[in-house]
Amino acid sequence: MTASLRQAAVDLDAYRANLDLVREWMDPVELMAIMKADAYGHGLEPIALAAVDAGVRWIGVLTVLAALRLRAIGVDEAVRVFTWQHAPDLDFRDAIDSAVDLGVSNVPELERVVDAVDHRPARVHLGFDSGLHRDGATPEHWPDLVAAALEAQRAGRIEVVAAYTHLAESSDDEDSASVAAFDAAVEQAEDAGLDIPLQHVAASLAGLERKEFRKDMVRMGANLFGIPGADGVSAADLGLEAVMTLRAAVAKTKRVPVGTGVSYDYTYRTATETTLVLVPVGYADGVPRLAQGRLEVAINGKRYPIAGRVAMDQFLVDVGDDDVRVGDTVTLFGTGEHAEMTVLEWGAALDTIGEEIVCRIGARVPRVYEGHDAEGHVAEYLRGER
Numbered sequence: 001m002t003a004s005l006r007q008a009a010v011d012l013d014a015y016r017a018n019l020d021l022v023r024e025w026m027d028p029v030e031l032m033a034i035m036k037a038d039a040y041g042h043g044l045e046p047i048a049l050a051a052v053d054a055g056v057r058w059i060g061v062l063t064v065l066a067a068l069r070l071r072a073i074g075v076d077e078a079v080r081v082f083t084w085q086h087a088p089d090l091d092f093r094d095a096i097d098s099a100v101d102l103g104v105s106n107v108p109e110l111e112r113v114v115d116a117v118d119h120r121p122a123r124v125h126l127g128f129d130s131g132l133h134r135d136g137a138t139p140e141h142w143p144d145l146v147a148a149a150l151e152a153q154r155a156g157r158i159e160v161v162a163a164y165t166h167l168a169e170s171s172d173d174e175d176s177a178s179v180a181a182f183d184a185a186v187e188q189a190e191d192a193g194l195d196i197p198l199q200h201v202a203a204s205l206a207g208l209e210r211k212e213f214r215k216d217m218v219r220m221g222a223n224l225f226g227i228p229g230a231d232g233v234s235a236a237d238l239g240l241e242a243v244m245t246l247r248a249a250v251a252k253t254k255r256v257p258v259g260t261g262v263s264y265d266y267t268y269r270t271a272t273e274t275t276l277v278l279v280p281v282g283y284a285d286g287v288p289r290l291a292q293g294r295l296e297v298a299i300n301g302k303r304y305p306i307a308g309r310v311a312m313d314q315f316l317v318d319v320g321d322d323d324v325r326v327g328d329t330v331t332l333f334g335t336g337e338h339a340e341m342t343v344l345e346w347g348a349a350l351d352t353i354g355e356e357i358v359c360r361i362g363a364r365v366p367r368v369y370e371g372h373d374a375e376g377h378v379a380e381y382l383r384g385e386r
C-alpha cells in the first residue's frame, strides 16, 4: 500500500464519470456541481478543478470564503460560483469584485449586498422558502424582497440572475406543493416587473426522480460523489461510481488468549485464542466510537468486524487465525469491489446517510488524488503551481 497509516483516496476519474453520466441524464438542463463542506470531504480545490476541466460552468459552495478560494486558484469568471450562507457581518465587496453569485434571502441581507456594490453590480439569486424553513424568504416576505431587488436592479446595483428554492424531499406530494408555491412566487415576481432569467430547485434526489422539478438548472452534490439518495438504490444500480475509498495500513498484530477484553470498557471479549489487528483510524478520523456490531472492514479480500470501542486514533479487529500482517491494507469503505463496505452501507449501518460519512472524515486523514489527466489543472494545483 502506501507509506501513510491512513488515507482517503479520491478517484477523480470516478468523479468525472459521474459528472458525465449526470449531465447525460439532465441534458439539456444545466448542472450546478455542489461542493459545500470541502466538496463533501473530498477536498474542494481538486474536485473543482476536475469539474472545470470537464467543462462544468456552475459550481455551488456554501460560503463566499470558499468561492474566493476557487477564484484564487484560477477558476475564472466564466465559471459561475454560487454561495448562499452568509455570516451576518460578512463584507460582500470581495465577492462582488470576483463576480461570486450570491443567494439572498431577505431584505436586510440584500441591503448589505447593495451597500457593498462599487463598480460592478452584484449577481443575486433570490431565495424562496418553499417549506424547508432554512434559507429563503417566506411567502409573506417574498413581495418585499422582490420589490427591493427590483429597485436595486433599476439602480444598476444588482443583477437578478435567478430565483431558487430547496426542497424537503419528505414526500412527493409535499415536494409538489413546495414547487407549486415556488412557481407562484416566480410568477408574482414577474408580475411585479422583475425578470427571472433562471430558476433552480432540485438537488440530487429530486433532480433524478422528478424531471418536472429540473427547471433551468439542478444543483447536484451527492450523486456526483457516487452517493445516491433514494432508499434501497445503490450507486451501482444507477451506474454511479464511488469516489472516496478510506484505507489504512495494519499497524500491529497481537495473538491473545480466549476471553481477552478488547479496547476501552471491554465491550468485546475474544471467543477463542485469536489474532487482534490494530487499525490506526479512530473517531478523530470519522469512524464512530460505537461502530462495534455495525461496521466491518476488509483485509485481503475478507470482511472482519470491529472489536470493541473505537478510540480516538485506532480500533481493533478480530481476524481469528487468518494470516494478517503489519502493513496489509485495511479498506474501511470504497467501491465494494474488494469485499469492503460501501459508503451507503456505512450510512445504513449507522442510521445516517452516506453524505454524513464522507463529510466527517477528519482533517488528519490525507486526501490522496488518483486518476485524472496528469497534465490537468488538478495536477498543477497538487504540485503547488496554482
Ligand SMILES: *Cc1c(COP(=O)(O)O)cnc(C)c1O
Pocket: 034, 036, 166, 202, 203, 204, 205, 219, 220, 221, 222, 223, 229
Ligand atoms: C446540499 C445542497 C444541494 C445538493 O444536495 P445533494 O442532495 O447533495 O445533491 C443543493 N442545494 C442546496 C441548497 C444544498 O444545501
